[in-house]
Each structure stands twice: as C-alpha cells, then as structure tokens.
Amino acid sequence: MSDDLYKQNLWDKLKKFTSARIAIGRTGSSIPVHNSLEFKLAHAHARDAVYSRLDVDKLNSELTRFNLPVLNISSRASYREQYLQRPDLGRRTDDVSNEILQANKGKYDIVIVIADGLSATAINQNMIDFLASVIPMFKAAKMQLAPICLVEQGRVAIGDDIGAALNARLSLILIGERPGLSAADSMGAYITFSPKQGLTDDSRNCVSNIRPQGLPIHMAAEKIFYLIRQAFRKQLSGVQLKDDSDERYFP
C-alpha cells in the first residue's frame, strides 16, 4: 500500500454534497499537510479580519460622493483587546464623540452608522458599494438622512446612542460580522426604529451575510429598503416586524 493512498479517501465523491471538510484523507491517524495548511490559512484570514482596522482616510474620501457630512466617532473601547473583552464599552460612544453628535443634533429620518465590529475588512470591502445602492432609494423616497457616522471599535448597540443623540427616527447600522473559516468579509445590517439606549436585539431587524459570495449587495439593499419602509409604516422594528418577502417560504 503506497502512502499516497492513505491520503486519498475512497469516498471523495461525497464532497460534492457539502462544503464540510470531508474525505480529507489521513497520514497515520493525522490530517495530511496540505489540508492542515489549508485550514491554517482560513483561520489566518479570519484572525487578520478580527484585527483589521477601518481604512478611515480612504472611506472618508469615498463617502464624499454621497454629499452628506461624515462624523468620525469612537466607542469607549480604546483598543482591540479591550473591545473583545468588554462588549459593554463597544456599545457606548466616548465623550469627544458625544460632543460631536450633540453639535449635529437635528431632525432626521435615518442615520447610517458604519462600524468595524468584528471585521473591518467586511466594511472596507462592501460598504461603499452598498451605500451607492441604497442611498438613492432613500433619497427617491424623500427620507431625510443624518450625517453618516463612521465608528471605530463599535458594537451593534452603539447605533442606539448615536440615533438618540442626533434625533433620528431610525438607525441603520452596517457592521463587520464575526469571521468564519469560510468567509471573513461578511457585513451585517441592523435596523432599529426609534433608537435609544438600553434596547436589546429583539427590537432590531437583521440582514446578515452581505458580501459578493453571500447575499449580493443590490439584493441586500432592496431587502433593507423594504424593511425600513415597513418600519416607518408600522412605527416599530424587531420581532414584530416580519420580512414579508420571506414569509412565503414558511406556509
């Protein structure tokens, strides 16, 4: 029996049914080096995404095309290790940011909040294309947009502080999702009607896995626009606001 045969499973044909790491062969009882390194590379992508930074200069310059003011906001978590261990700090804006927000208080329909979350890579790669798709829809519907807030070390709930401070009727948070081994560039979107401090996840609607190989950007934009119109119509968001476009799948 040649060594090569140990490394090839005879059930390779099953691979077409799943993306799970099946039929990867063995050397002795162990995973062959090729698959072992492939796994390490996927984990490296995920780790690098967790520690990636928002490309603030580039994003600020690209955001100018939307003709909206941009506010650069920070959470109370001052570095990544602290952010990872203290989610409570990532949910609150720091003192300097609070002053910036107060100075921009107005009367808005929607505030768009962009936060690094657990993958700044996801934001660096997907956010501008997404806004280019969704902002024209808001403008066509005569929705009043607040300054765009670009947040470092932010969690989802930081949109509550921001929405309340700016006096926006609804917040749309775009945030990097926790990287998996298969994708490190997933962006999530959270919609919160009447944002204020102390809300929990059941008062938000979430659209997940926004990336070219996941939920494509234009489809995500349409879905989110639909949900936001429903939220304004029903004056609520969260578990009581169903995405009717999906309901036909659950008769």
Add this chain to the structure above:
Amino acid sequence: MSYRYTINNHVYRFNGLKDLLAKASPHRSGDVLAGVAAATYQELVAAQIALSNVYLKNFLNEAIIPYEFDDVTRLIIDSHDAQAFGMISHLTVGGFRDWLLRDDVDEVVLRHIALGVTPEMAAAVSKLMRNQDLIAVASKCRVITRFRNTIGLKGHFSTRLQPNHPTDDARGITASIIDGLLYGSGDAVIGINPATDSPAVTANLLNLVDELRQRFDIPVQSCVLNHVTTTIGLMENGAPVDLCFQSIGGTELTNKSFGINIKIIEEAYEAALALNRGTIGQNVMYFETGQGSALSANANHGADQQTCEARAYAIARKFNPLLVNTVVGFIGPEYLYDGKQIIRAALEDHFCGKLLGLPMGVDICYTNHAEADQDDMDNLLTLLGIAGCNFIMGIPGSDDIMLNYQSTSFHDALYIRKMLGLKPAPEFEAWLLKHDIIDDKGMLISDSRNRLLKAANL
C-alpha cells in the same frame, strides 16, 4: 456571613460566600465583565485562602442565590443527600481538596459521596485546585451510561459525530455522517445542530439517521439538537426521537431566557422514557452547558460564571442523562479570552461534572475572535484524554460550517485513542470491526474496502 483574610496588614473582606467564590476564581474575562473578579493577584489568593477555611456545611446554610427566588437553588437544597454527605461533612473546602487527592479515595468512595456534594461545594473546591489536581481527581471518577451502547467505561473514549450543514441539506448531512463513521466516530451520539427550529425539517433529519442506523445495524443513538419543546411535539407525532436535547443554565432566570424550566424538562424526560427506544439502557437526555451563559442572559445574580455553570449540573443529574457536554469555548472571548482560560474552564467543568456524578464530555472549541487556535485545542484534548473525559465532538476537519466555530476533528479522536490506548464504546467497536473499518488493533483499515462503502455504492 462575611469572610476575611489579612495579608501584610491588609484586611480582605468578602461579603458572603457568593463574593468569596467569585474573588477566589482563577482569572477570566467573563468575571471581569460581570464586575465580580478579584482586583489583584493578592486579593485572589486571599480569597482562596479564606475559602479553604470555610466548612462544607456552610454551603448548606448559605445559598448563593436565595431559595425563595430560584428553582435551581431549591433543587440543590431539596435533593441534597445528607447520608452521602456524612463522610465529608467535617471537612473544610481546603480539607476536601486534600481528601479528594488521597489514594484511598477511589472510584467507589467518590461515587458514594456524589449526591452529598452540592454544585457550589464542587465549584469551591475546584477553585483551590491546580489543573493537575482537576485532572487527577476527575480521572478517578467513572460515570457509565447506556442507550444502545455503553459510554464512559475505563479505557474507552467516545465521540459525538456532528455532521452539521448550513441549510440542513439531507445529502450534505449524510455525506458528513458517512465520513465520520468511516473514521470510527459517532459512538456517543450522531447529533445534528439544525439550522432552523422547524419541526418538519427535524422530523426528516431524525428519519434519515434512523434509517441509516437500522439499515447498517449501527449500535448508536441519534439526536437533533432542537429546543426541548420542539422535541416534545415531535415525540407526540411519532418521530423517531432517541435522545432529548436541551441547553441548560445554572439559574432559574437563565433557563427562562432559554424558554425552559425544570418542569418542561421533566415532561420531555418522561415522554422520552415512555418511547423505550434504548436497547441496553434508558439514559435518554442530552444536556449542553457552558460558562458565561448566565451573565449573557443577565441572570447571574452577581455570582461568578464557574459557580453558575456548576449549578446547571444539578438540573442535569436529576434526569440521568446519557451525555452532558460543556461547550467550553463557543461563547467567545468576553467570557473566556484565550487558550489558557478555555483550557482551565474545560478542566473545571469536567471535574465538577464528574464529581457530581455526570457523564461529562467537552466540546473542545473556540471562535475566531478568541485568542486561541488548534494548538490550544490539542493541548486541551490531551489533558482531557488523561482526565478520563467521556466524549468529545467529531467534526469534519474541525470546521463546523453551520455554527462557524472550530472544534475537534475525527482525526483528533483517533490521535487521542492511539496515544492513550483508548477504544470506542465496546458495542460500536464490534460494529467497526464487523464492517472492516478498523482492525483488531483498533487501527483504521487503510484500503477502506468495507461493507459500508460497498453498500453505499461509492
């Protein structure tokens, strides 16, 4: 009652057992997040010294969470076995640690006292133990359970085959099951985490695994890890449910956040027993736990996360489970930050569970935002193998493509079995031999011309 200890004229005061237990806990991010951790290394050791002088009897008189407010506390107090406690009732927590390590305190003695030990006593003594103590005492405990095979025997080591798929695709799940079986995995349970909680999808998956099991006469049990109320409905409708699964926590409010209470679990337990599907035993429950769940539900009452975790085991042992699995690194770095904290927590959970008489397994795992990698999992796997852990997870290439975290692979289980001379559950081992998957030395047969593959026509 207040506790105190003085070091270099600094008096450390601890406001009751709850505070003392929290301050005596080896450092972890979740206790810092909760605001209950010791502020300095010296305070931590002061708390441990103060705790070592507390009598075990005190734990019967001072509840961590009041009896009136919490059904887990009521269960702990009402089910305490005073006779079993007799042998250790004179001991302090420190004395208990030394007693547990004595050579004449063996498997038989430990089984005798199990029902006299409360979760808080187990948590307390674990806080005074080094990792090697946790391993040494746990390895003396044997907890053996049965359904269609025997799990937990000395010299044996089992795996839960976890063939998850992001859309619950039947062919995708089957492919992972066949892969696992051909690597000798699945004797603890073939357990699927469904992507949805839909009863129809679950019924399909249950039928799929049941047909596979019957067609190849595999001595294993299956489980789809739904919410227990979904499983109750499925049992009423005649679905082939072997094991009832539920996640449980150590406080009434935690369980409320899971949408359950002890009564609902009781109902599921009775229904599963009535199905009488086990061939050699009737351990019909499968529980999962994990440090941090109480704080995450805002339901920890100021208690540290390891004490809350141990309290969940009181619920588990009421229902004679086949499997209890602490999913140690799944919850994320705000509770267990890095490999060191994950390893410590896993050894504590395994020790506390075994001491209380539970068939403990560990999902040796981490998420991508934790400071951990597969090397940490290898370390933990090796330690748990020595500690006599009943089972671990078997996941294709360690990568769960539905839950998006990393655990142990089929290969990892083969590694630890080979290193420590451990075998699968005996009934499953006989099946693997019969189907030419392993040889009589327990090694995989390399050309894999076994009957399973032939029958599957691959």
